[in-house]
Every structure is written in C-alpha cells, then in structure tokens.
Amino acid sequence: xxxxxxxxxxxxxxxxxxxxxxxxxxxxxxxxxxxxxxxxxxxxxxxxxxxxxxxxxxxxxxxxxxxxxxxxxxxxxxxxxxxxxxxxxxxxxxxxxxxxxxxxxxxxxxxxxxxxxxxxxxxxxxxxxxxxxxxxxxxxxxxxxxxxxxxxxxxxxxxxxxxxxxxxxxxxxxxxxxxxxxxxxxxxxxxxxxxxxxxxxxxxxxxxxxxxxxxxxxxxxxxxxxxxxxxxxxxxxxxxxxxxxxxxxxxxxxxxxxxxxxxxxxxxxxxxxxxxxxxxxxxxxxxxxxxxxxxxxxxxxxxxxxxxxxxxxxxxxxxxxxxxxxxxxxxxxxxxxxxxxxxxxxxxxxxxxxxxxxxxxxxxxxxxxxxxxxxxxxxxxxxxxxxxxxxxxxxxxxxxxxxxxxxxxxxxxxxxxxxxxxxxxxxxxxxxxxxxxxxxxxxxxxxxxxxxxxxxxxxxxxxxxxxxxxxxxxxxxxxxxxxxxxxxxxxxxxxxxxxxxxxxxxxxxxxxxxxxxxxxxxxxxxxxxxxxxxxxxxxxxxxxxxxxxxxxxxxxxxxxxxxxxxxxxxxxxxxxxxxxxxxxxxxxxxxxxxxxxxxxxxxxxxxxxxxxxxxxxxxxxxxxxxx
Numbered sequence: 001x002x003x004x005x006x007x008x009x010x011x012x013x014x015x016x017x018x019x020x021x022x023x024x025x026x027x028x029x030x031x032x033x034x035x036x037x038x039x040x041x042x043x044x045x046x047x048x049x050x051x052x053x054x055x056x057x058x059x060x061x062x063x064x065x066x067x068x069x070x071x072x073x074x075x076x077x078x079x080x081x082x083x084x085x086x087x088x089x090x091x092x093x094x095x096x097x098x099x100x101x102x103x104x105x106x107x108x109x110x111x112x113x114x115x116x117x118x119x120x121x122x123x124x125x126x127x128x129x130x131x132x133x134x135x136x137x138x139x140x141x142x143x144x145x146x147x148x149x150x151x152x153x154x155x156x157x158x159x160x161x162x163x164x165x166x167x168x169x170x171x172x173x174x175x176x177x178x179x180x181x182x183x184x185x186x187x188x189x190x191x192x193x194x195x196x197x198x199x200x201x202x203x204x205x206x207x208x209x210x211x212x213x214x215x216x217x218x219x220x221x222x223x224x225x226x227x228x229x230x231x232x233x234x235x236x237x238x239x240x241x242x243x244x245x246x247x248x249x250x251x252x253x254x255x256x257x258x259x260x261x262x263x264x265x266x267x268x269x270x271x272x273x274x275x276x277x278x279x280x281x282x283x284x285x286x287x288x289x290x291x292x293x294x295x296x297x298x299x300x301x302x303x304x305x306x307x308x309x310x311x312x313x314x315x316x317x318x319x320x321x322x323x324x325x326x327x328x329x330x331x332x333x334x335x336x337x338x339x340x341x342x343x344x345x346x347x348x349x350x351x352x353x354x355x356x357x358x359x360x361x362x363x364x365x366x367x368x369x370x371x372x373x374x375x376x377x378x379x380x381x382x383x384x385x386x387x388x389x390x391x392x393x394x395x396x397x398x399x400x401x402x403x404x405x406x407x408x409x410x411x412x413x414x415x416x417x418x419x420x421x422x423x424x425x426x427x428x429x430x431x432x433x434x435x436x437x438x439x440x441x442x443x444x445x446x447x448x449x450x451x452x453x454x455x456x457x458x459x460x461x462x463x464x465x466x467x468x469x470x471x472x473x474x475x476x477x478x479x480x481x482x483x484x485x486x487x488x489x490x491x492x493x494x495x496x497x498x499x500x501x502x503x504x505x506x507x508x509x510x511x512x513x514x515x516x517x518x519x520x521x522x523x524x525x526x527x528x529x530x531x532x533x534x535x536x537x538x539x540x541x542x543x544x545x546x547x548x549x550x551x552x553x554x555x556x557x558x559x560x561x562x563x564x565x566x567x568x569x570x571x572x573x574x575x576x577x578x579x580x581x582x583x584x585x586x587x588x589x590x591x592x593x594x595x596x597x598x599x600x601x602x603x604x605x606x607x608x609x610x611x612x613x614x615x616x617x618x619x620x621x622x623x624x625x626x627x
Contacts, residue, residue, distance in 0.1 A: 024527030035148030048081025070139030099154025157478030161190030167197035184258035198273035267344030317358035333389035376402015436464035444542025
C-alpha cells in the first residue's frame, strides 16, 4: 500500500494528519483555522511595524527570536517585513484593547490589533507556534517553521492576574522580573505584589526608614514554616531584603513593556507585625515585637476563627496610625502608576482592640456596638487616604465587614460567597477563591510534596468558573491565582508550584467559557512541559499521580483510585512489594485486607512509568474515608 502512494498523496496525507494535531497554544484562542503549508523564518527576516506605538512589541519579539535561532533578525519601521505588526487605523470592535488577529502562511506573518497590548499578545501566540526550541537560551539547529493558520483572539476578562507573596520569603529584583515575564507570555495582565506582612516589610518608604531598616530583616531559621523557634534576645537578623524606589521603578517599567499592571499590596490592619517591629507605638499594647521568622504565633480553631498570640494589628483609635499610613500610601502611589492599591484587610484579630481603652472610647464615640465592626471604621479611613492619592482601594473580602463605600473593589478569596455579596452590593469583584486559585496548595498527593494545609489539583483549577449564577457578569472584573510563600523559599520552587496550574487558570481567564475542555487541554499542557524544559522553567508533574481515596462498605475498607489525566494505567500493591506494570492493575474498588498493610501506587502510560510512587500506611488510608 505504501508503494501505491504517490508523492502528492503522501504530502496530502501528512497535511491532513497535521491538521488533526492540536496547536500547543495556552491560553486557547477564540478562533483557530488551519491552512495549507508553513511559514519558514528566514535568516534575514525583518519584523516590521507600521506605527511607532508598535515598536515595543517588535523589539521584544526580535530579542526573543534571535537568541534560539542564532539569526540577526531586526525590527524596522514600515510595512515591508517578513513579520508585520500592524495597528488598525479603524478599531475592530470585536478585538477590543487586548485582542488581535494573526495570519501565518508561506509568504509571511501578519499580526493586527487595535492597541499595542493586542500586538504583544499576538506575538506571544506566534512564539508558541514555533518549535519548543524557541524557548531556549542557546542557538538550536531546527526548522524554524510555523503552521499556516488564521487566528482571531481576545480575552474573556479584563483582570487576569497572579499574586506573588514576597514577605514570607524575599525574591530579588531579577527573580520578580523573570516571574512577570513568564506570566506575560501566558497573557496575564496583572501582577499582584504582596509586599508587606508579619514576616517582612519589602518596600522602601523613605519617610519611614525603620520599616526596612528593621522590618525587612529577621532571624535565620530552617525547617517547616509555622513550626520554627522564637528569636533569641540580641540574635542577628540577616535574612530578608527589600526593594528600593529605583528597584520598583525598574520592575514597573519592565512589567509595563509586557503590558502587565502591578498592583501593590500593603496589608493592614492585621498582618502588620513587621511594621510594628519597626514602630511598636502603632499597636495597642505598645510592646516590642519581632519580624516573624515562621514561629507559631496564632491558634486556629477550625471554624475560621483564631487567636493571635503576638500582636500584629494596627491600633484603629490612634491618629498616629493614619499619619503613618498617609506617608506609606503617598510613596506607594508615587511608585506604582496603576489605578489600584491593595490594602489587605484579611484575618484581622480584634482581641487586642477589645481590651484597649482607646478603641473602646472610639467605639462609644462612633456608636459602634461590636468590636468586629471597628474594622469598617478603619477601612473607611484607609479608603479616604488611598482615594486622596488618586487611587482605587482594593481589599480581601473581609473589607465588606463593617461596611465600605461602593467604590471599593473586593477580592473574593474565602470561596466565592464574598464576591457574590460584593457584586450584589454594587462592588467590582476579582474572583480568587482558595478552592480553585491558591497556587501554594499541594498539587498532588499530600504525602509526595512538602505538606501544607490543603490540596488543589490542576484539573480543579481548570474547572473554575469566575462568574457565579445569578451575578451580573459586568461586576466580575476577572480572577487571579495566589502564591503565598510560607513554604516557597526560592523562585525555582515558586515556578514548581505555579505551573501547570497557572497555565490552566490563564485559559479560565482568557478563553471563551464554552471552549473549555479538560481532555483537550491536557495535550497542550504536556506540550508546554516540553517548552518549559527548553526555557529552564520548573513545574510539577503531579497531574500524572494517582488520586487515592477510601470508603467503607459493609464494614470493609475499600480503595478507590483514579487518574487526573486521560490514558493512565494505575498499578498498586498491598503486599509490601514495589509496584510496576506486572502488579495488579486498578479497574474498580479494591477491598483492603485487615492488618498493618502498606499501599503503594504507581501510574503508567504507554507501558512506561510516568507518575510519582505513592506510599500510604493503613492509618492514612483510614483517615481518607469519605474525603
């Protein structure tokens, strides 16, 4: 039969086969139409741009192309180029500010948009169409081709963000820029920068120098965050760091070139231990505290309530607090040109307020009956300060407690309930619930990765729908993923925890709702594993690990196994042997025999092991009943 295929038929067969291969694009564009042939990047290629506003996108594209190709591609003004970046003279209403069209064929590539942001996002899609080696840091000998394609694309949501916490662990300027660059490649447009907390104050405030002289540094500690030893009297504080004004300006400029807006967060009135270490007079007790290195400073009671063992809240009855915040937000507003300042507002313990005579007098004066409502007074004062700086106030959903003005924007993190309430009350909302968007949670079995208090699979993140039923979609600005760094000491591990879940969320926030399909996402995700390898970006492969749960029936303990991605074969052992593809293959619930058994589970695909080995003792299997 092979001998009967003419060269023309063979080419047609290969073409049809290529047509059925999904393009490895994340996030998935609105419309993709495959064509005939390929575009081949010539060594003397020119990236042309038709208007000065398009020069930035052209320059970034040229810099990205020249390293892995080894070519000397140049950008030039005009319309005569192998790749043309063109801004529409008459805006295309369908595309909006961030949309684009991309046309690639044997004669060249044309990307059109209404705005430079759209051109930038079009170039990111173009880069994903090249072979994975385009992500490399050295020249590679591959065929630099792009399939012929017609793409029309624009985002579903205007707010597409990721938060990085730099208080628990400090990330240097170059690390922050690298992280922002990765997010921009995925068409994220918002970088939420969590700059202050109990564990470190990371932003230079020139009018309050002790915030970084004292608040940016803590004692050195190893071990699990939250279980570490208290500082000793006089112990050195070598661990930490902060960003100078010049650092911030450089990072803001870097982000803006990639059409990323930075939202700074100054977390108040709780989570202020680092600020109080520098200025203890701003607390209720006025007692000296330390920048927390990860000691157990609170007791949580399992129902969302807690008690602080060390004071970490600003005193809402002290006018010096508002003078302090005015100085802080003056410099924050000066450094960050974006419209929002995030003021935190979460997990504020009121126990010290309840015992403070000044707070009690303020409550009486203001007619506040419950100490919980004192936060509403504080947040309204803060909003006036922020608004006076020409900025909009943004806070976690606790800012709804005690009442805030309708102009405040709410970030819903305790599920979507707060976001629903905020939207119904007329607030704009960013959806970022723990149940779908917390990137610090375990990605696979909690016995494999370092332990933390919850788990979140990539498939679950991908299933997120940011607009709840019955809510005006216009109130939902979009969503973001949050990366808290208690257990994340460096950028390499931050990447591991971010990906592939941030790939999944990028599609949630950019792509049409009706286009989402987990089974179709998986092969594109796997292509991005290879691209991340070429780029030197870390990621987790927990999607290949078995999901292990147990149940009871007629008094018997039953084992239930499933895979997160299609096509996995799951093998297990209960006899203290190491499982492989000759061990029992899971096909349905398995009765676990009595006795001190150990379960071992491994996944295979296409005859090769692919996931982590999971080992669970009987006590752990018992704990998982009904989960």
